Amino acid sequence: MNHLIGRTRNESNVASVQSYTINSTSATTIAIAKKDRMHFSVCLDPGTTNVDVYIRLYPAVTDNIKMGEVLTRDTLGNSNLFRSSLAFTGDNVYTGEISAISLVGSVVIHVTEY
Numbered sequence: 001m002n003h004l005i006g007r008t009r010n011e012s013n014v015a016s017v018q019s020y021t022i023n024s025t026s027a028t029t030i031a032i033a034k035k036d037r038m039h040f041s042v043c044l045d046p047g048t049t050n051v052d053v054y055i056r057l058y059p060a061v062t063d064n065i066k067m068g069e070v071l072t073r074d075t076l077g078n079s080n081l082f083r084s085s086l087a088f089t090g091d092n093v094y095t096g097e098i099s100a101i102s103l104v105g106s107v108v109i110h111v112t113e114y
Contacts, residue, residue: 015039015114022053023106027060030111031098038114040094041087044071045108048084052103055086060099068100071109 020030031040042055056068074081088094100109 015112018111019045019108020100020111021106021108022100022102024066024102024104025064027056027062027064027099027101029060029097030055030100030109031113033095033097034113035095037093037095039087039089040098040111040113041085041089042071042098042100042109042111043085044073045110048073048107050074051105051107053107053109054101054103056099056101057094057096058099059097062099064101066101066103 018030020028022028022030030042031037044051044053051071051073053071054066054068055071056065069086071084071086072081073084
């Protein structure tokens, strides 16, 4: 059965949910290119603190540069900085390969797409 989401029809009503461990030494592919992608979201593992993860809208094999959309959950003194999720939905869905790399150490992220 087709489901209307935005201006597109989805052939499947099942979302894919994956967890990835991202490190700071090499980029990791978190979503392959998918021309019919209708939704993509990524979030940091709950309870994670003092981390920055870069979500890159290009293949992991391109480079290990730490740049892109930043997911962060940092505690600095009395201030908390949070941007722990990123989503592309509706008519604003990126359909190419998506990769991620952390600033330092390793962190778990969760990816949902359909």
